[in-house]
Amino acid sequence: MLAPSFAVFQLVAITHVxxxxxxxxxxxxxxxxxxxxxxxxxxxxxxxxxxxxxxxxIDGRGKWLIPGLWDMHVHSTVPTGRALLALYVxxxxxxxxxxxxxxxxxxxWREEIATGTLxxxxxxxxxxxxxxxxxxxxxxxxxxxxDARRAVDSLTVxxxxxxxxxSALPRxxxxxxxxxxxxxxxxxxxxxxxxxTVVEASDSGQRSLEHxxxxxxxCSPAESxxxxxxxxxxxxxxxxxxxxDQHAVYAHLARNGTWVTPTLTPAWEFAxxxxxxxxGDSLGRFVSDSLRAYMVSIFDxxxxxxxxxxxxxxxxxxxxxxxxxxxxxAGVPLLSGTDAPMRNSPPGFGLHEELLExxxxxxxxxxxxRTATYEPAxxxxxxxxxxxxxxxxxxxxVLLDADPRVDIANTRRIAAVFTRGRVYDxxxxxxxxxxxxxxxx
Ligand SMILES: [Zn+2]
Ligand SMILES: [Zn+2]
Numbered sequence: 001m002l003a004p005s006f007a008v009f010q011l012v013a014i015t016h017v018x019x020x021x022x023x024x025x026x027x028x029x030x031x032x033x034x035x036x037x038x039x040x041x042x043x044x045x046x047x048x049x050x051x052x053x054x055x056x057x058i059d060g061r062g063k064w065l066i067p068g069l070w071d072m073h074v075h076s077t078v079p080t081g082r083a084l085l086a087l088y089v090x091x092x093x094x095x096x097x098x099x100x101x102x103x104x105x106x107x108x109w110r111e112e113i114a115t116g117t118l119x120x121x122x123x124x125x126x127x128x129x130x131x132x133x134x135x136x137x138x139x140x141x142x143x144x145x146x147d148a149r150r151a152v153d154s155l156t157v158x159x160x161x162x163x164x165x166x167s168a169l170p171r172x173x174x175x176x177x178x179x180x181x182x183x184x185x186x187x188x189x190x191x192x193x194x195x196x197t198v199v200e201a202s203d204s205g206q207r208s209l210e211h212x213x214x215x216x217x218x219c220s221p222a223e224s225x226x227x228x229x230x231x232x233x234x235x236x237x238x239x240x241x242x243x244x245d246q247h248a249v250y251a252h253l254a255r256n257g258t259w260v261t262p263t264l265t266p267a268w269e270f271a272x273x274x275x276x277x278x279x280g281d282s283l284g285r286f287v288s289d290s291l292r293a294y295m296v297s298i299f300d301x302x303x304x305x306x307x308x309x310x311x312x313x314x315x316x317x318x319x320x321x322x323x324x325x326x327x328x329x330a331g332v333p334l335l336s337g338t339d340a341p342m343r344n345s346p347p348g349f350g351l352h353e354e355l356l357e358x359x360x361x362x363x364x365x366x367x368x369x370r371t372a373t374y375e376p377a378x379x380x381x382x383x384x385x386x387x388x389x390x391x392x393x394x395x396x397x398v399l400l401d402a403d404p405r406v407d408i409a410n411t412r413r414i415a416a417v418f419t420r421g422r423v424y425d426x427x428x429x430x431x432x433x434x435x436x437x438x439x440x441x
Pocket of ligand 2: 073074075099339
Protein backbone atom coordinates (compact mmCIF):
# COMPACT_ATOMS: atom_id res chain seq x y z
CA MET A 1 0.00 0.00 0.00
CA LEU A 2 1.40 3.37 -1.00
CA ALA A 3 1.41 6.29 1.39
CA PRO A 4 -1.11 9.01 0.47
CA SER A 5 0.44 11.15 -2.24
CA PHE A 6 -0.65 14.46 -0.75
CA ALA A 7 0.20 16.18 2.51
CA VAL A 8 -2.41 17.57 4.89
CA PHE A 9 -1.36 20.72 6.74
CA GLN A 10 -3.76 22.86 8.70
CA LEU A 11 -1.74 26.03 8.05
CA VAL A 12 0.11 26.77 4.83
CA ALA A 13 1.92 29.95 3.78
CA ILE A 14 2.83 30.50 0.14
CA THR A 15 5.49 33.21 0.41
CA HIS A 16 6.95 35.79 -2.01
CA VAL A 17 4.65 34.65 -4.83
CA UNK A 18 3.28 36.67 -7.75
CA UNK A 19 -0.51 36.45 -7.33
CA UNK A 20 -2.48 36.84 -10.55
CA UNK A 21 -5.76 38.74 -10.42
CA UNK A 22 -7.65 36.98 -13.22
CA UNK A 23 -10.54 39.46 -13.02
CA UNK A 24 -8.34 42.47 -13.81
CA UNK A 25 -5.50 40.72 -15.62
CA UNK A 26 -2.97 42.24 -13.24
CA UNK A 27 -0.41 40.62 -10.96
CA UNK A 28 0.81 41.52 -7.48
CA UNK A 29 4.45 40.52 -6.88
CA UNK A 30 5.97 39.40 -3.58
CA UNK A 31 2.72 38.38 -1.91
CA UNK A 32 2.10 35.92 0.89
CA UNK A 33 -1.06 33.81 0.83
CA UNK A 34 -2.11 32.12 4.07
CA UNK A 35 -4.25 28.99 3.93
CA UNK A 36 -6.06 27.49 6.92
CA UNK A 37 -7.49 24.09 5.96
CA UNK A 38 -9.72 24.57 2.91
CA UNK A 39 -9.78 28.41 3.01
CA UNK A 40 -7.60 31.42 2.27
CA UNK A 41 -7.24 33.45 5.47
CA UNK A 42 -4.95 36.24 4.26
CA UNK A 43 -3.50 37.69 1.07
CA UNK A 44 -0.97 40.44 1.66
CA UNK A 45 2.45 41.87 0.93
CA UNK A 46 5.14 39.48 2.17
CA UNK A 47 6.82 42.29 4.11
CA UNK A 48 3.76 42.90 6.27
CA UNK A 49 2.02 39.51 6.47
CA UNK A 50 2.66 37.62 9.71
CA UNK A 51 3.06 33.88 9.21
CA UNK A 52 1.65 31.90 12.15
CA UNK A 53 4.03 29.49 13.87
CA UNK A 54 3.70 25.89 12.69
CA UNK A 55 2.61 26.85 9.18
CA UNK A 56 4.16 24.89 6.34
CA UNK A 57 6.03 27.43 4.21
CA ILE A 58 6.07 27.06 0.45
CA ASP A 59 8.56 29.31 -1.31
CA GLY A 60 6.73 31.10 -4.11
CA ARG A 61 9.76 33.08 -5.32
CA GLY A 62 9.85 33.09 -9.12
CA LYS A 63 6.40 31.47 -9.25
CA TRP A 64 2.88 32.56 -10.15
CA LEU A 65 -0.35 31.73 -8.31
CA ILE A 66 -3.72 31.38 -10.08
CA PRO A 67 -7.16 30.17 -8.92
CA GLY A 68 -7.85 26.45 -9.46
CA LEU A 69 -9.01 25.71 -13.01
CA TRP A 70 -12.49 24.47 -13.95
CA ASP A 71 -13.42 22.28 -16.89
CA MET A 72 -17.03 23.27 -17.52
CA HIS A 73 -17.98 20.35 -19.78
CA VAL A 74 -17.01 16.81 -18.79
CA HIS A 75 -18.59 13.38 -18.38
CA SER A 76 -17.19 11.57 -15.37
CA THR A 77 -19.24 8.36 -15.09
CA VAL A 78 -17.48 6.59 -17.95
CA PRO A 79 -15.60 3.25 -17.87
CA THR A 80 -12.75 3.55 -15.30
CA GLY A 81 -14.13 7.04 -14.53
CA ARG A 82 -13.29 6.89 -10.82
CA ALA A 83 -9.57 6.44 -11.52
CA LEU A 84 -9.65 9.31 -14.04
CA LEU A 85 -10.70 11.89 -11.43
CA ALA A 86 -7.12 12.24 -10.13
CA LEU A 87 -6.04 13.40 -13.60
CA TYR A 88 -8.03 16.61 -13.10
CA VAL A 89 -6.21 17.44 -9.86
CA UNK A 90 -2.87 16.45 -11.42
CA UNK A 91 -3.55 19.07 -14.11
CA UNK A 92 -4.63 21.84 -11.76
CA UNK A 93 -8.33 21.32 -12.53
CA UNK A 94 -9.97 21.60 -9.10
CA UNK A 95 -13.56 21.75 -10.38
CA UNK A 96 -15.67 20.27 -13.18
CA UNK A 97 -19.22 20.64 -14.44
CA UNK A 98 -20.50 17.16 -15.30
CA UNK A 99 -22.79 17.46 -18.31
CA UNK A 100 -24.49 14.07 -18.09
CA UNK A 101 -23.89 10.93 -16.08
CA UNK A 102 -25.17 8.61 -13.38
CA UNK A 103 -26.02 10.89 -10.48
CA UNK A 104 -25.87 8.26 -7.69
CA UNK A 105 -22.31 7.39 -8.74
CA UNK A 106 -21.30 11.05 -8.90
CA UNK A 107 -22.78 11.66 -5.46
CA UNK A 108 -20.77 8.74 -4.04
CA TRP A 109 -17.55 10.02 -5.62
CA ARG A 110 -18.24 13.54 -4.34
CA GLU A 111 -18.43 12.18 -0.79
CA GLU A 112 -15.17 10.26 -1.22
CA ILE A 113 -13.49 13.37 -2.63
CA ALA A 114 -14.84 15.53 0.21
CA THR A 115 -13.60 13.14 2.90
CA GLY A 116 -10.20 12.83 1.23
CA THR A 117 -10.23 9.13 0.32
CA LEU A 118 -10.32 9.93 -3.41
CA UNK A 119 -8.27 12.64 -5.14
CA UNK A 120 -10.61 14.51 -7.45
CA UNK A 121 -12.17 17.84 -8.38
CA UNK A 122 -15.32 19.52 -7.07
CA UNK A 123 -18.18 18.23 -9.24
CA UNK A 124 -21.30 20.18 -10.21
CA UNK A 125 -23.55 17.69 -11.97
CA UNK A 126 -26.65 17.42 -14.17
CA UNK A 127 -27.26 13.70 -13.65
CA UNK A 128 -29.13 12.21 -16.62
CA UNK A 129 -29.85 14.65 -19.44
CA UNK A 130 -33.16 15.17 -21.23
CA UNK A 131 -33.16 13.81 -24.78
CA UNK A 132 -35.80 13.14 -27.43
CA UNK A 133 -34.56 9.62 -28.17
CA UNK A 134 -32.45 6.92 -26.52
CA UNK A 135 -28.71 7.51 -26.05
CA UNK A 136 -25.66 5.57 -24.75
CA UNK A 137 -25.11 8.19 -21.99
CA UNK A 138 -27.34 8.43 -18.87
CA UNK A 139 -30.50 10.26 -19.97
CA UNK A 140 -34.27 10.57 -19.56
CA UNK A 141 -36.19 10.15 -22.80
CA UNK A 142 -38.82 12.87 -23.20
CA UNK A 143 -41.21 13.49 -26.08
CA UNK A 144 -44.12 15.67 -24.93
CA UNK A 145 -44.14 18.85 -22.83
CA UNK A 146 -45.71 16.75 -20.05
CA ASP A 147 -42.77 14.31 -20.24
CA ALA A 148 -40.40 17.26 -19.88
CA ARG A 149 -42.20 18.64 -16.81
CA ARG A 150 -42.23 15.22 -15.16
CA ALA A 151 -38.54 14.69 -15.97
CA VAL A 152 -37.52 18.05 -14.47
CA ASP A 153 -39.63 17.27 -11.38
CA SER A 154 -37.91 13.88 -10.99
CA LEU A 155 -34.50 15.56 -11.32
CA THR A 156 -35.52 17.99 -8.58
CA VAL A 157 -36.29 15.02 -6.32
CA UNK A 158 -32.98 13.40 -7.31
CA UNK A 159 -31.23 16.58 -6.15
CA UNK A 160 -29.22 17.41 -9.28
CA UNK A 161 -27.40 20.75 -9.52
CA UNK A 162 -28.87 21.73 -12.89
CA UNK A 163 -30.82 20.35 -15.86
CA UNK A 164 -29.01 19.39 -19.06
CA UNK A 165 -30.94 19.37 -22.33
CA UNK A 166 -29.88 17.67 -25.55
CA SER A 167 -30.29 18.18 -29.31
CA ALA A 168 -33.42 16.23 -30.18
CA LEU A 169 -35.98 17.83 -27.86
CA PRO A 170 -39.12 18.86 -29.78
CA ARG A 171 -39.75 22.60 -29.70
CA UNK A 172 -42.63 22.74 -27.20
CA UNK A 173 -40.94 20.05 -25.09
CA UNK A 174 -37.82 22.21 -24.80
CA UNK A 175 -39.87 25.27 -23.80
CA UNK A 176 -41.75 23.19 -21.19
CA UNK A 177 -38.46 21.92 -19.73
CA UNK A 178 -37.10 25.47 -19.58
CA UNK A 179 -40.26 26.77 -17.85
CA UNK A 180 -40.31 23.92 -15.33
CA UNK A 181 -36.59 24.32 -14.55
CA UNK A 182 -37.16 28.03 -13.93
CA UNK A 183 -40.12 27.25 -11.66
CA UNK A 184 -37.92 24.80 -9.73
CA UNK A 185 -35.03 27.33 -9.55
CA UNK A 186 -32.75 24.95 -11.46
CA UNK A 187 -30.37 26.22 -14.13
CA UNK A 188 -30.89 24.74 -17.59
CA UNK A 189 -27.86 24.17 -19.81
CA UNK A 190 -26.66 22.00 -22.66
CA UNK A 191 -27.02 21.47 -26.37
CA UNK A 192 -29.17 23.73 -28.47
CA UNK A 193 -32.33 21.83 -29.40
CA UNK A 194 -32.38 21.45 -33.19
CA UNK A 195 -35.94 22.79 -33.07
CA UNK A 196 -35.24 26.21 -31.56
CA THR A 197 -32.85 29.05 -32.40
CA VAL A 198 -29.93 30.28 -30.31
CA VAL A 199 -31.92 33.43 -29.49
CA GLU A 200 -35.01 31.44 -28.45
CA ALA A 201 -32.94 29.21 -26.17
CA SER A 202 -31.29 32.26 -24.64
CA ASP A 203 -34.66 33.98 -24.12
CA SER A 204 -35.97 30.80 -22.47
CA GLY A 205 -33.24 31.15 -19.88
CA GLN A 206 -30.85 28.43 -21.11
CA ARG A 207 -27.79 29.37 -19.08
CA SER A 208 -25.11 27.88 -21.31
CA LEU A 209 -24.96 26.72 -24.92
CA GLU A 210 -22.51 23.92 -25.70
CA HIS A 211 -20.29 23.11 -28.71
CA UNK A 212 -21.32 26.25 -30.70
CA UNK A 213 -24.29 24.23 -31.99
CA UNK A 214 -26.70 26.46 -33.92
CA UNK A 215 -24.12 29.21 -34.49
CA UNK A 216 -23.63 29.77 -38.23
CA UNK A 217 -20.30 30.94 -39.65
CA UNK A 218 -20.01 34.26 -41.44
CA CYS A 219 -18.38 33.31 -44.75
CA SER A 220 -17.25 34.62 -48.10
CA PRO A 221 -19.14 33.23 -51.15
CA ALA A 222 -16.13 30.98 -51.93
CA GLU A 223 -16.11 29.57 -48.40
CA SER A 224 -19.87 28.98 -48.54
CA UNK A 225 -19.41 27.00 -51.73
CA UNK A 226 -16.60 24.77 -50.45
CA UNK A 227 -18.18 24.17 -47.02
CA UNK A 228 -21.43 23.08 -48.67
CA UNK A 229 -19.46 20.18 -50.16
CA UNK A 230 -18.33 18.92 -46.73
CA UNK A 231 -19.57 15.59 -45.38
CA UNK A 232 -22.80 15.67 -43.32
CA UNK A 233 -21.05 15.04 -39.99
CA UNK A 234 -18.78 18.04 -40.38
CA UNK A 235 -21.68 20.19 -41.55
CA UNK A 236 -23.44 19.37 -38.25
CA UNK A 237 -20.38 19.88 -36.03
CA UNK A 238 -19.09 23.05 -37.72
CA UNK A 239 -22.44 24.32 -39.08
CA UNK A 240 -23.15 26.11 -42.33
CA UNK A 241 -22.32 29.55 -43.68
CA UNK A 242 -24.17 32.81 -44.00
CA UNK A 243 -23.12 36.11 -45.54
CA UNK A 244 -25.40 37.99 -43.14
CA ASP A 245 -23.95 39.87 -40.21
CA GLN A 246 -24.59 37.99 -36.92
CA HIS A 247 -23.84 40.77 -34.47
CA ALA A 248 -27.50 41.19 -33.48
CA VAL A 249 -27.48 37.54 -32.31
CA TYR A 250 -24.25 37.97 -30.34
CA ALA A 251 -25.50 41.22 -28.77
CA HIS A 252 -28.72 39.46 -27.77
CA LEU A 253 -26.79 36.71 -25.95
CA ALA A 254 -24.52 39.28 -24.31
CA ARG A 255 -27.57 41.22 -23.06
CA ASN A 256 -29.18 38.05 -21.69
CA GLY A 257 -25.87 36.95 -20.15
CA THR A 258 -25.99 33.55 -21.86
CA TRP A 259 -22.70 31.66 -21.57
CA VAL A 260 -21.17 29.77 -24.49
CA THR A 261 -18.90 26.71 -24.08
CA PRO A 262 -17.21 26.23 -27.49
CA THR A 263 -15.47 22.86 -26.71
CA LEU A 264 -13.01 23.37 -29.58
CA THR A 265 -10.50 20.76 -28.38
CA PRO A 266 -12.65 17.65 -28.96
CA ALA A 267 -13.90 19.16 -32.25
CA TRP A 268 -10.36 19.06 -33.65
CA GLU A 269 -10.84 15.30 -34.06
CA PHE A 270 -13.70 16.04 -36.49
CA ALA A 271 -11.64 18.69 -38.29
CA UNK A 272 -8.78 16.36 -39.21
CA UNK A 273 -10.84 13.36 -40.38
CA UNK A 274 -10.05 11.01 -42.08
CA UNK A 275 -6.56 11.58 -40.72
CA UNK A 276 -6.58 9.51 -37.59
CA UNK A 277 -4.05 11.02 -35.18
CA UNK A 278 -4.84 13.89 -32.83
CA UNK A 279 -2.49 15.49 -30.25
CA GLY A 280 -4.46 13.86 -27.41
CA ASP A 281 -3.29 10.42 -28.62
CA SER A 282 0.11 11.17 -27.09
CA LEU A 283 -1.62 10.72 -23.70
CA GLY A 284 -3.01 7.29 -24.59
CA ARG A 285 -1.17 5.74 -21.64
CA PHE A 286 -3.85 7.24 -19.36
CA VAL A 287 -6.70 5.65 -21.33
CA SER A 288 -7.77 2.08 -20.51
CA ASP A 289 -8.97 -0.32 -23.20
CA SER A 290 -12.52 -0.15 -21.85
CA LEU A 291 -12.51 3.66 -22.00
CA ARG A 292 -11.10 3.59 -25.52
CA ALA A 293 -13.89 1.22 -26.57
CA TYR A 294 -16.44 3.60 -25.02
CA MET A 295 -14.99 6.61 -26.88
CA VAL A 296 -15.19 4.70 -30.17
CA SER A 297 -18.78 3.65 -29.39
CA ILE A 298 -20.03 7.23 -28.90
CA PHE A 299 -18.27 8.52 -32.00
CA ASP A 300 -17.84 6.30 -35.02
CA UNK A 301 -16.19 8.28 -37.84
CA UNK A 302 -18.04 8.19 -41.18
CA UNK A 303 -16.50 5.77 -43.69
CA UNK A 304 -15.09 6.57 -47.14
CA UNK A 305 -14.00 10.16 -46.60
CA UNK A 306 -11.52 11.27 -49.29
CA UNK A 307 -7.98 11.48 -47.87
CA UNK A 308 -7.76 15.26 -48.40
CA UNK A 309 -11.07 15.94 -46.57
CA UNK A 310 -9.02 17.05 -43.56
CA UNK A 311 -7.98 20.23 -45.40
CA UNK A 312 -11.59 21.40 -45.68
CA UNK A 313 -12.20 20.28 -42.09
CA UNK A 314 -9.41 22.49 -40.82
CA UNK A 315 -10.72 25.46 -42.81
CA UNK A 316 -14.11 24.92 -41.15
CA UNK A 317 -12.42 24.69 -37.75
CA UNK A 318 -10.74 28.06 -38.42
CA UNK A 319 -14.22 29.59 -38.88
CA UNK A 320 -15.06 28.40 -35.36
CA UNK A 321 -12.02 30.32 -34.09
CA UNK A 322 -13.38 33.44 -35.84
CA UNK A 323 -16.79 32.85 -34.27
CA UNK A 324 -15.33 32.50 -30.77
CA UNK A 325 -13.47 35.80 -31.18
CA UNK A 326 -16.61 37.53 -32.48
CA UNK A 327 -18.60 36.26 -29.47
CA UNK A 328 -15.86 37.42 -27.10
CA UNK A 329 -15.69 40.88 -28.69
CA ALA A 330 -19.48 41.18 -28.49
CA GLY A 331 -19.31 40.56 -24.75
CA VAL A 332 -20.75 37.03 -24.72
CA PRO A 333 -19.30 35.25 -21.67
CA LEU A 334 -17.27 32.13 -22.53
CA LEU A 335 -16.52 28.96 -20.59
CA SER A 336 -13.69 26.45 -21.01
CA GLY A 337 -15.01 22.93 -21.54
CA THR A 338 -13.49 19.86 -23.15
CA ASP A 339 -16.19 17.15 -23.26
CA ALA A 340 -13.60 14.92 -21.55
CA PRO A 341 -12.95 12.10 -21.95
CA MET A 342 -12.64 12.40 -25.73
CA ARG A 343 -9.66 11.35 -27.85
CA ASN A 344 -8.26 14.86 -28.02
CA SER A 345 -9.29 15.79 -24.48
CA PRO A 346 -8.06 13.29 -21.89
CA PRO A 347 -9.33 14.38 -18.43
CA GLY A 348 -7.41 17.37 -17.06
CA PHE A 349 -4.93 17.60 -19.93
CA GLY A 350 -7.62 18.72 -22.38
CA LEU A 351 -8.38 21.87 -20.37
CA HIS A 352 -4.91 23.27 -21.14
CA GLU A 353 -5.46 22.52 -24.82
CA GLU A 354 -8.81 24.36 -24.70
CA LEU A 355 -7.13 27.42 -23.14
CA LEU A 356 -4.70 27.34 -26.06
CA GLU A 357 -7.64 27.15 -28.51
CA UNK A 358 -9.06 30.35 -26.98
CA UNK A 359 -5.72 32.08 -27.57
CA UNK A 360 -5.58 30.70 -31.12
CA UNK A 361 -9.05 32.26 -31.56
CA UNK A 362 -7.56 35.66 -30.71
CA UNK A 363 -8.28 36.04 -26.98
CA UNK A 364 -5.44 37.27 -24.80
CA UNK A 365 -3.94 34.62 -22.48
CA UNK A 366 -5.55 36.46 -19.55
CA UNK A 367 -8.99 36.40 -21.19
CA UNK A 368 -8.50 32.69 -21.92
CA UNK A 369 -7.53 32.06 -18.29
CA ARG A 370 -10.70 33.82 -17.16
CA THR A 371 -12.86 31.24 -19.04
CA ALA A 372 -11.56 28.55 -16.65
CA THR A 373 -11.43 30.56 -13.41
CA TYR A 374 -13.45 33.74 -12.94
CA GLU A 375 -16.20 32.93 -15.47
CA PRO A 376 -16.99 29.43 -14.09
CA ALA A 377 -17.31 30.97 -10.60
CA UNK A 378 -19.59 33.69 -11.96
CA UNK A 379 -21.60 31.13 -13.95
CA UNK A 380 -22.08 29.01 -10.82
CA UNK A 381 -23.03 32.03 -8.71
CA UNK A 382 -20.02 31.18 -6.54
CA UNK A 383 -17.84 34.30 -6.75
CA UNK A 384 -18.06 34.55 -2.96
CA UNK A 385 -16.01 31.34 -2.63
CA UNK A 386 -14.24 30.75 -5.97
CA UNK A 387 -12.78 32.45 -9.04
CA UNK A 388 -10.13 34.77 -7.56
CA UNK A 389 -7.41 34.66 -4.90
CA UNK A 390 -8.92 36.50 -1.93
CA UNK A 391 -9.30 36.23 1.82
CA UNK A 392 -12.26 34.06 2.81
CA UNK A 393 -12.44 32.17 -0.49
CA UNK A 394 -11.73 28.47 -0.93
CA UNK A 395 -8.02 27.73 -1.26
CA UNK A 396 -8.32 25.98 -4.62
CA UNK A 397 -5.08 27.25 -6.14
CA VAL A 398 -2.44 26.35 -8.71
CA LEU A 399 1.20 27.39 -8.34
CA LEU A 400 2.97 27.80 -11.71
CA ASP A 401 6.66 27.90 -12.66
CA ALA A 402 6.02 30.52 -15.35
CA ASP A 403 3.64 33.41 -16.09
CA PRO A 404 0.49 32.28 -17.96
CA ARG A 405 -0.19 35.88 -19.07
CA VAL A 406 2.93 35.72 -21.23
CA ASP A 407 2.23 32.28 -22.72
CA ILE A 408 -0.96 30.35 -21.97
CA ALA A 409 1.01 27.08 -22.31
CA ASN A 410 2.56 27.99 -18.95
CA THR A 411 -0.62 26.76 -17.21
CA ARG A 412 0.86 23.29 -17.82
CA ARG A 413 4.00 24.12 -15.80
CA ILE A 414 2.48 23.20 -12.46
CA ALA A 415 4.62 23.33 -9.31
CA ALA A 416 1.80 22.58 -6.84
CA VAL A 417 -1.97 22.26 -6.53
CA PHE A 418 -3.95 23.22 -3.42
CA THR A 419 -7.50 21.99 -2.81
CA ARG A 420 -9.62 20.99 0.19
CA GLY A 421 -6.80 21.63 2.64
CA ARG A 422 -4.37 19.41 0.76
CA VAL A 423 -1.06 20.34 -0.81
CA TYR A 424 0.01 18.38 -3.87
CA ASP A 425 3.60 19.36 -4.62
CA UNK A 426 5.29 18.29 -7.87
CA UNK A 427 6.27 14.89 -6.46
CA UNK A 428 2.70 14.26 -5.25
CA UNK A 429 1.27 15.32 -8.63
CA UNK A 430 3.67 12.97 -10.42
CA UNK A 431 2.54 10.18 -8.11
CA UNK A 432 -1.11 10.87 -9.06
CA UNK A 433 -0.14 10.62 -12.73
CA UNK A 434 1.78 7.38 -12.17
CA UNK A 435 -1.18 5.85 -10.31
CA UNK A 436 -3.62 6.90 -13.04
CA UNK A 437 -1.34 5.33 -15.64
CA UNK A 438 -1.15 2.09 -13.64
CA UNK A 439 -4.95 2.04 -13.29
CA UNK A 440 -5.33 2.30 -17.07
CA UNK A 441 -3.28 -0.85 -17.71
ZN1 LIG B 1 -22.59 17.46 -25.99
ZN1 LIG C 1 -20.82 16.39 -23.52
